[in-house]
Amino acid sequence: MKLGNRIQVYTTGLFILLLVLISAAVYFSFSKIVYDSDVDQTRMEAERIVTGVNERSDALSTDVLRAYVPANGMIRLVLPDGTSEVSLTGGSQENLIEQAYPYEAGEKTEVRRYEGVPYAFVSIPIIWTNGEVVSFQLTRSLEATAQNLNILRIVLMSVALLAMIPFFLSSRLLSRLIVHPIRSLIQTMQQIRGSGQFKHIPYERESKDELAQMAHTFNKMMVQLEENYQKQEQFVSNASHELKTPLTVIESYASLLKRRGTQDEELFQESVEAIHSEAKRMRGLTEQLLLLARKEEHWDVQFESVDLPYLLQTSVSSFEKAYQRKVDLFCPQGIYITTDEQKLKQLLYIFMDNARKYSVDPIEVNVESKDDHVVILVIDRGMGMSQKDLEKVFDRFYQVEESRTEGYGLGLSLAEELAHVLKADIQLSSEKGKGTTATILMPLSEGSHF
Numbered sequence: 012m013k014l015g016n017r018i019q020v021y022t023t024g025l026f027i028l029l030l031v032l033i034s035a036a037v038y039f040s041f042s043k044i045v046y047d048s049d050v051d052q053t054r055m056e057a058e059r060i061v062t063g064v065n066e067r068s069d070a071l072s073t074d075v076l077r078a079y080v081p082a083n084g085m086i087r088l089v090l091p092d093g094t095s096e097v098s099l100t101g102g103s104q105e106n107l108i109e110q111a112y113p114y115e116a117g118e119k120t121e122v123r124r125y126e127g128v129p130y131a132f133v134s135i136p137i138i139w140t141n142g143e144v145v146s147f148q149l150t151r152s153l154e155a156t157a158q159n160l161n162i163l164r165i166v167l168m169s170v171a172l173l174a175m176i177p178f179f180l181s182s183r184l185l186s187r188l189i190v191h192p193i194r195s196l197i198q199t200m201q202q203i204r205g206s207g208q209f210k211h212i213p214y215e216r217e218s219k220d221e222l223a224q225m226a227h228t229f230n231k232m233m234v235q236l237e238e239n240y241q242k243q244e245q246f247v248s249n250a251s252h253e254l255k256t257p258l259t260v261i262e263s264y265a266s267l268l269k270r271r272g273t274q275d276e277e278l279f280q281e282s283v284e285a286i287h288s289e290a291k292r293m294r295g296l297t298e299q300l301l302l303l304a305r306k307e308e309h310w311d312v313q314f315e316s317v318d319l320p321y322l323l324q325t326s327v328s329s330f331e332k333a334y335q336r337k338v339d340l341f342c343p344q345g346i347y348i349t350t351d352e353q354k355l356k357q358l359l360y361i362f363m364d365n366a367r368k369y370s371v372d373p374i375e376v377n378v379e380s381k382d383d384h385v386v387i388l389v390i391d392r393g394m395g396m397s398q399k400d401l402e403k404v405f406d407r408f409y410q411v412e413e414s415r416t417e418g419y420g421l422g423l424s425l426a427e428e429l430a431h432v433l434k435a436d437i438q439l440s441s442e443k444g445k446g447t448t449a450t451i452l453m454p455l456s457e458g459s460h461f
Contacts, residue, residue, distance in 0.1 A: 018186040053131035057149040084151035129153040209237040257289035337373035347456040362449040366391035387451040
C-alpha cells in the first residue's frame with residue numbers, strides 16, 4: 012500500500028473510531044440522564060400518591076387508588092406473601108398485570124423492560140387497611156423516552172456518516188500534501204540517476220516542518236555531493252596532469268635513447284639521469300596519492316603516551332641532516348601527549364618541509380600551552396601567502412606559486428588527513444611578505460606540566 016493511501020486509511024479509521032466512541036458516549040450518557048430523570052419523576056409521583064391517599068379521611072380502597080392510576084402505567088399493591096391485592100392499569104397497559112410482582116420490603120426504584128418497552132418502576136412500603144405492610148408499586152411506561160432516544164441514535168449516526176465525507180476529502184488532501192515532497196524527492200533522485208545532474212527539491216523556505224527540513228537536508232546533501240564530485244573530477248584531472256609531465260619526459264628520453272643512446276655517451280647519461288629523476292618524482296606522487304586515498308580505518312593508528320620534547324628533538328635533528336637547514340626548537344621538558352608517534356612525525360615533516368620551500372631563514376618550532384592542550388608552532392619567515400591562497404591551500408594539487416615545480420600540492424591535504432586521524436586541530440596563519448605559522452593543537456596527557 013502506498014504511503015498516501017496508508018495515511019488516508021489510518022487517519023480515516025482513527026476518525027471513525029473516535030466518532031463512534033464519542034457518539035456512543037453521548038448516547039449512553041444522555042440515555043442514563045433521561046432514564047434517571049424519568050425514574051425520579053415516577054418516584055415523586057408515587058410519593059405524592061401515597062401522601063394523598065394517607066390524607067384521605069376514608070379508608071384506603073381500590074376506588075381511591077383508581078383515581079391515581081397513570082394513563083401509561085399501573086398501580087399495584089403486593090402482599091408479603093407475593094400475591095397482588097390490587098392491580099390497576101391505565102390505557103392499554105393491561106399486559107403489565109401478567110408480569111411478575113415480587114414483594115419489596117423497602118423502597119426501590121429501577122427501569123424494567125416488558126416486551127421490549129422500558130418502564131420506570133417504583134416500590135414504596137405502606138400500611139394497608141388491615142394494618143398489614145404492603146408494597147405500593149407504581150409502574151410507568153417510558154416508551155416516549157425510548158422513541159426520543161431512538162431518534163437521537165439516528166441523528167448521531169447520520170451526523171457521523173455526513174462528517175465522514177468532508178473528513179475523507181480532507182484526509183485525502185492531507186495525504187497529498189504530506190506525500191508531495193516525498194514524490195518530489197523520488198522524482199529528483201530518478202532524474203539524478205538518469206541524467207547524472209545534481210538537482211534540488213523546491214520547497215517553502217519559511218516552513219519549519221519536518222517535510223521542509225527533509226527537503227532542506229536533501230538539497231544540502233546534493234550540494235555536498237556536487238562539491239565532492241567536482242573535487243573528484245578536479246583531483247583526477249590534476250593527477251593526470253601531474254603524471255603526464257614525467258611520463259612525457261620519460262617517453263621522450265626513451266625515444267631518444269632508442270635512436271641515438273648507444274652512440275652518444277653524454278646523451279646516454281643525461282637520459283638515464285632524467286628518467287631516474289622523473290621516476291622518483293612519479294613514485295613520490297603516487298605514494299602521496301595512495302596515502303590520501305586511504306580511509307580513516309585503514310591508517311592503522313596506534314595511540315600511546317609520547318614524550319613530546321624527545322619526539323620533536325629527533326624529528327628536528329633528522330630534518331636538519333636531510334636538508335641542511337637550521338631549525339630552532341623551543342620545547343619545555345616533561346610534556347607527554349597521547350598520539351601515534353610516527354604519524355605525528357609525518358605531520359611535523361610536512362609542515363617543516365613546507366616552511367623550507369617557502370623561506371631561506373631558519374625555521375622555528377615552538378611549544379606552548381593552552382588550557383589542557385599543547386600547541387606546536389612551525390614558523391617560517393618566508394614569503395607568506397595571501398588570504399585567497401590561505402583559503403585554498405588545503406585543496407589537493409593547489410600550489411601558491413604556479414611556476415613552482417618542486418612538490419605536488421598534496422602535502423597540506425595529507426596533513427589535514429593525518430590531523431583528523433590523530434584527533435588534532437591544525438591551522439595556518441600567514442601574512443604576505445612576513446611568513447607563515449602552522450599550528451597543531453593536541454590534548455595533554457595526565458601528569459604533564461609546563
